[in-house]
Amino acid sequence: MFSDTSKTKKTYKTVSSSFGKNLKVTIFGGSHEPHIGVTMSGLPDGIPIDLDQIRRFLARRAPGNSIFTTPRKEPDEPEVLSGLLDGKTTSEPLTFLIRNTNTRSGDYAAHQDIPRPAHADYTAAVKYGGTINMAGGGPFSARMTAPLCIAGAIALQLLEDRGISIGAHLYSIEKVQDTPFDPVQVQTNDFAVVRSHSLPVLNESKGHAMEEAIRAAMSEGDSVGGMVECCALGLPPGVGGPMYDGLEGHLSQIFFGIPAVKGVEFGNGFDCASLRGSQNNDAFTMDGDRVKTITNHHGGILGGISSGMPLICRLAFKPTPSIAKEQHSVSLCNKTNETMHITGRHDPCVAIRAVPVVEAAMAVGLLDLLLECDKFLY
Numbered sequence: 001m002f003s004d005t006s007k008t009k010k011t012y013k014t015v016s017s018s019f020g021k022n023l024k025v026t027i028f029g030g031s032h033e034p035h036i037g038v039t040m041s042g043l044p045d046g047i048p049i050d051l052d053q054i055r056r057f058l059a060r061r062a063p064g065n066s067i068f069t070t071p072r073k074e075p076d077e078p079e080v081l082s083g084l085l086d087g088k089t090t091s092e093p094l095t096f097l098i099r100n101t102n103t104r105s106g107d108y109a110a111h112q113d114i115p116r117p118a119h120a121d122y123t124a125a126v127k128y129g130g131t132i133n134m135a136g137g138g139p140f141s142a143r144m145t146a147p148l149c150i151a152g153a154i155a156l157q158l159l160e161d162r163g164i165s166i167g168a169h170l171y172s173i174e175k176v177q178d179t180p181f182d183p184v185q186v187q188t189n190d191f192a193v194v195r196s197h198s199l200p201v202l203n204e205s206k207g208h209a210m211e212e213a214i215r216a217a218m219s220e221g222d223s224v225g226g227m228v229e230c231c232a233l234g235l236p237p238g239v240g241g242p243m244y245d246g247l248e249g250h251l252s253q254i255f256f257g258i259p260a261v262k263g264v265e266f267g268n269g270f271d272c273a274s275l276r277g278s279q280n281n282d283a284f285t286m287d288g289d290r291v292k293t294i295t296n297h298h299g300g301i302l303g304g305i306s307s308g309m310p311l312i313c314r315l316a317f318k319p320t321p322s323i324a325k326e327q328h329s330v331s332l333c334n335k336t337n338e339t340m341h342i343t344g345r346h347d348p349c350v351a352i353r354a355v356p357v358v359e360a361a362m363a364v365g366l367l368d369l370l371l372e373c374d375k376f377l378y
């Protein structure tokens with residue numbers, strides 16, 4: 001059984017995970033541990049970091065802010081541990097902590113023995129056998145996306161200096177679809193429009209229809225899945241490489257680290273399988289002395305290398321695993337079939353709060369590759 005770790009001295013093994021080549025990002029802690037955090041190594045020295053911009057970015061992801069998100073309220077205040085002097089990066093790795101202030105581990109008392117369908121309880125029990133603190137989903141929880149957002153907010157500051165901006169929106173929930181980004185005409189103002197709405201959508205009336213779909217599922221003790229579309233503007237052509245150095249693979253590894261992501265597509269994605277070459281090919285054209293494409297079915301990546309057109313991708317999020325309906329599971333101790341009821345605080349649709357998380361993942365992934373290009377500039 002899980003104890004409330006804020007009140008007892010029980011210690012667990014810690015787990016962390018890392019990604020990145022030139023910019024290495026390590027995320028550590030757990031949802032019901034004293035803290036979560038992130039270390040970034042490979043950032044250039046002497047770069048000013050705007051802590052208020054980080055706070056504003058974290059607030060877009062934070063739990064507890066609407067009836068359509070988990071009620072767990074957290075201040076999500078970023079604390080600098082190392083790597084910042086007089087507001088500028090040093091040669092030390094940059095480490096931030098966020099303290100967990102609102103854990104309720106009793107909600108998870110039963111799930112070490114009776115795992116929740118579709119969450120990580122079962123596979124974590126197989127791998128770690130109760131040696132890590134899985135209350136709240138432990139290191140598998142979406143809470144771990146808060147430190148990812150710190151890294152993302154910092155990456156966005158550096159990308160902005162290079163004229164690159166990133167924005168995402170809730171592309172669909174169940175069968176309701178927002179207006180997609182125009183793959184050629186998309187502009188930063190679209191990102192501002194999304195951020196001005198209560199649900200992060202381009203078309204507010206579609207947002208209301210999405211709210212209805214979520215309400216309907218909630219009234220049945222259920223959850224809904226959804227998709228997030230993300231775009232990078234201003235990315236120069238030539239970033240990436242062939243095969244395993246490709247931009248799609250590089251970004252996808254970071255995207256799939258976000259809990260509940262079950263699919264990633266770039267440009268026309270899965271739809272291109274039903275098209276002909278003449279429908280899917282993007283004709284080249286000159287725009288002054290710049291090469292552009294007239295359409296953008298390729299989503300800004302050809303051969304794993306950026307083409308200079310807007311980079312467009314979509315991520316599919318599964319419905320929240322923890323639902324209030326009765327479900328079938330097993331007792332791992334007794335080896336019996338069981339029925340279970342999940343209580344506690346959960347997002348009815350994870351895709352809503354995932355919108356800034358996807359932006360963060362894309363920002364860190366792009367900065368990682370761009371730092372390789374600029375290695376000799378610093």
Ligand SMILES: Cc1cc2nc3c(=O)[nH]c(=O)nc-3n(C[C@H](O)[C@H](O)[C@H](O)COP(=O)(O)O)c2cc1C
Pocket residue numbers: 070118119120137140141142145258259260261318320321322345346347350351353354357
């Ligand atoms: C922003 C966000 C919020 C989430 N909130 C919840 C939640 O409240 N309850 C839950 O059971 N799962 C939630 N999830 C999903 C689980 O963390 C995830 O399904 C679980 O860790 C298993 O990982 P997998 O789905 O990638 O296999 C959330 C995911 C994201 C991205």
Ligand SMILES: C=C(O[C@@H]1CC(C(=O)O)=C[C@@H](OP(=O)(O)O)[C@H]1O)C(=O)O
Pocket residue numbers: 031062063070071072074103104107135136137140141142143144146259344345346347
């Ligand atoms: C706390 C956050 O979301 C959590 C993500 C989550 C999960 O299983 O992923 C389960 C819930 O955890 P708890 O039961 O501790 O409230 C969510 O509230 C957050 O995103 O900051």
